[in-house]
Amino acid sequence: MNSADTGRVSTLDLVGSRWTLFVGPGDRSWRATTASVGIDAQVHDLSTVDDAVLVRPDGFVAWHSATRASFQEALRDLGLWHT
Numbered sequence: 001m002n003s004a005d006t007g008r009v010s011t012l013d014l015v016g017s018r019w020t021l022f023v024g025p026g027d028r029s030w031r032a033t034t035a036s037v038g039i040d041a042q043v044h045d046l047s048t049v050d051d052a053v054l055v056r057p058d059g060f061v062a063w064h065s066a067t068r069a070s071f072q073e074a075l076r077d078l079g080l081w082h083t
Helices: 011-015 028-037 068-077
Strands: 019-023 041-045 052-055 061-065
Parallel strands (some): 019 041
Antiparallel strands (some): 052 061
16 A cells, blocks of 8 residues: 555555566566566566565465576466467
8 A cells, every 4th residue: 555654555556457576676687588478567676575576466476486487487387478
């Protein structure tokens, strides 16, 4: 939830109704990876994340890892990416 006092926003508010990838702050390589596989996911920097977390539109974590290879494998398993 957005708080005017703290400037904080809930991660659930960020997810909304789309697939969302949370990544460590400033890690642009995950954005490029997401774009390269062509999935419709928003990407947000999150200071409490060291690697990457993919969240389903219903707010549940679908995948969590630090490697792009496992990300692509997870996307295939979820039916979001076809090679």
